[in-house]
Amino acid sequence: MRFRGLVVLAVAGVMLFSFSVAMAGQLTFLLSPKSLNNPYWFAVENGMNAAAKKLGVKAIFDAPIQADALQQAQKIEAYIVKGVNGIGISPNDPQAIKLVVQKALKKGIPVITFDSDAPASGRYVYIGTNNYNGGYECGKLMAKFIAKYKKNKSTIKLAILTGGLAALNLNQRIKGFKDALAKYVKGKKVVFVADPFPCNDDTAKSVQIMKDVSKRYSDLDGWFMSGGWPLFAPKNTVVSALGGMKRVKNLLVVGFDTLPPELKLVEAGVVKGLVGQRPYDMGYLSIVVLYDMAKVGVKNTLKLLPKVVVNGKTDYIIDSGVDVVTQENVKGFMAKAEKIYAKNR
């Protein structure tokens, strides 16, 4: 019986370790990204904390450690029961999140999405990159590089690396990319060696894919990375995965996101161009919008936001915009990026 008591005490001790006393009356918001193990989200968290500090509210950043649709839904459900004043979600799967979004809305908790949308879930606002436009910018960049580096080639072979095959934001980027290529590449044929290779947001997996694909297609001309995952790895790892520094010189790598390790790759000439999102702004604006909704109500907040009409229905989308980075402007970009993506402890 003594041992049993010890277990109860141990459990209680562990639970009290980080016990936060609930502040009476203070607004609390939840932002739930796809996972916690991707440095991209550090910027969202930093933006969220900055807005929360400024507005004097409490903001919680929580998600499953590894991307999992079920665990994300279960976690959000726990917060709905706990009671929060607003929820922002970047859903792993737009369908899987519908149930908890509806549950929150029914309880009077406003729900918005950021970074990746779930348009049919009932959420009020989407704050994020216009991913089609972002992908389009990537396509324009690639077309420019093709004209510069592949003058003598008539057929250009490209590979696409993506995260989860079903992620709406990633597929919109790929579509934009392909459309821009179709428009801006003149007098050459662009061929994709295969369907997009999915790494499921796992950096290690993405590096492995790059390695295998580079070996399989020794005449590959370029890559489009619909997200930054393999480019978070150290420079030497990336270079080796792409087939060595000599091959990299003529390899046209265009990627997404502008985290510091990626910028270093642009500086080193390993990556030719990046189109960056603004996750800091997404985090910041999410809290601002949720705060407004809690203070003046959803209807009044929506009146202030940009309206779009999609398939005859009114929708509210805040485009957080993109940054285009190439070797020309990467140095100026670096300092700002290091601050935005810093993991604050």
Place this chain on the structure above:
Amino acid sequence: MDSLRRLLKVKEIGLFVILVSLMLFLGVMTKQFLTIDNIFTVILNVSFISIMACGMTMVIITAGIDLSVGSTLGLAGVVLALLMRYHGFSPLAAVVVGLVVGLGIGAANGVMVTKLRLAPFIATLGMLSVGRGLAYVISGGWPISPFPHSFMVQGQGMIGFVPVPVIYMVAINIVSHVFLRYTVTGRRIYAVGGNIRAAKLVGIKTDRILMLVYMINGFLAAVSGFLITAWLGVAQPNAGQGYELDVIAASAIGGTSLMGGEGSIAGTFMGAAIMGVLRNGMILLGISSFWQEVAIGTVIIAAISIDQLRSRAS
């Protein structure tokens, strides 16, 4: 007094005390834990693991292990989803096929353990990859949805304030408990785990028993896959990734000895409940997700250590 003493000796009482203490503690420290909404949310989350843990308990009692349940969950979900969505199967027919897939994976595991004499750890570890790979092959990597209402109701529906999956869980737990404790086959499962050579000498067809437990385990993993797919409204090829660890932990906390011969459905259920209550409680208390993982691991180690000490003392 005598029956009270007998009750206190029951192994599961310790777990029950821990579970109730935890719940009371959370009820006091947070105002939301002991609400109907939250309790049933927790029970619903526990259901998916508990259903699989019933099968896992049986496998571990035979001194085996099954690492492939997460993959079986995903594969079954993908198969039934595809049949419903793209091949015009009725929900019932699709689910039946999904359950057969679970039985099939279980049978494959059983054959590897009994006929090829592979260690269960190795055999099911291989199946973990095979099952997951097949889920990706069949689905092409894409999630599958939507589904007819009659299917979704199995996961999202309620009977009163009881979520439907909870009803499945209760039924499965009761049937498993009765099966293990009160049937001849159930007793044979314990015998095989306790001392497989002795069991053979007594005339128990040990190979058949082993096949049975792995097939039951595969079947229950498929049931969980079906219910998760219905709850989420979408089947994903990566569903269930890593869940085998939670299922094994639930059984271990519940007193199922990894050496075999010992374990109970009641204990496993409470093991699953303790983990579910912990996870939920930590969110309500505002504890970071990273520390939650540390806490869960600590509890697993503590529970198993206590069980080891207890069995060594007796």
